[in-house]
Amino acid sequence: MLYMFSVKKSPLTYFLEKVSNGNSLWNTTTLGNEKGRERVYDTIFRVPWRCELLIDVGCFVCFNSFLSLLTIVPARVVMTFWKLLRTRKFKRLSTIELSDFGCFIIVACGITVLQQIDISLIYHIIRGQATIKLYVIYNVLEIFDKLCQSFNGDVLQMLFHSAEGLARCPPETQSMRFWIWRFISDQVLAAITLSACIVAHYNALPALLVSNNFSEIKSYVFKGFKKDNVHSMMYFDSIERFHISTFILFVLAQNILEAEGPWFQGFLINALSVYLCEVAIDIIKHSFIAKFNDITPTAYSEFLEALCKQTLHMQSEDAKKNLKFVPLAPACVIIRVMAPVYAANLPYNPLPWKLFWIMLFSAITYILLTSLKILIGLVLNKHATWYVNRCERRKHHLHAD
Known part of the structure; x- marks a missing residue:
């Protein structure tokens, strides 16, 4: 059957006919339904809110772990030394104590390595590079950083396993020599891996200078992802958000030491711009990943529930999702x-007084960090308890219906 367009219609008649027949845009689009409406609202409102909430909670979980390393671990090491000095008797260390000593030694080795690096020189070299060169360097080092982080986690697990074996093996046996050798070798391997990871952290500073965010959207949005992949990606974004905070603190320290004139307002504006840009990119990325892969906002609530259970040390069905x-x-x-920031503010006094000020600054810093650790830990636990109970009540109501 052939359809013929009447050429006898005048332009005015054609226009009036189109006006009376309704919206001509329907010829090139399809009529929406309730499912399409929900999908639009999910992309614009529900997924961004739940995505940002999950990333923020994950970032605070990372911050809590970071503060534990700076407050809890040193306190446990000092307490262990104090017990040894008080009893004057060497006692077999437990798994946790060996792990604490291992982390303490690794951090000491990492700081020793960094002492050999001229931070100011690196900072000014980065600032003097061309934008396109920084873009290439950042992409290379970002991949290197991800690989080192992944391997560093595996090495640390291996170190803790060796500490457990050393703590449980019977004394004066061949197996004890084996576990001692294994613990020391794992310690060296962890220190070497950490040094490589630190290099990536240092040179990732161009993340504040060059925006790599749109290439990130391009590399993620138009690919297919499963729910578990999105879960892992959310955790990675939380860790990345924490790393950005460390980069900003790096720049703050350099400005305190070297900047001249009023600089703090400009620093705050730049830092806020970096954060807002990162938030916007994460929201856009996950909103469209959810849209193209049919991932509902409920999935992000499940991710947050799993993170809250991890915060409360509840057993997870799949430890790989932690x-x-x-x-x-x-x-x-x-x-x-x-x-160097602390050193620059020390008074020019004789050595005994300088040691006194160092100990005073260290004590004040430790008290502040400990207070912050307690506050964040309590808030995280309270939020996790509330959210897990809320999810359980919802599941109970659904089963009751």
């Missing part, structure tokens, strides 16, 4: 970049 964050490298970087 947030894995090793704070050793960021701790080494932060200690290294903040040490």
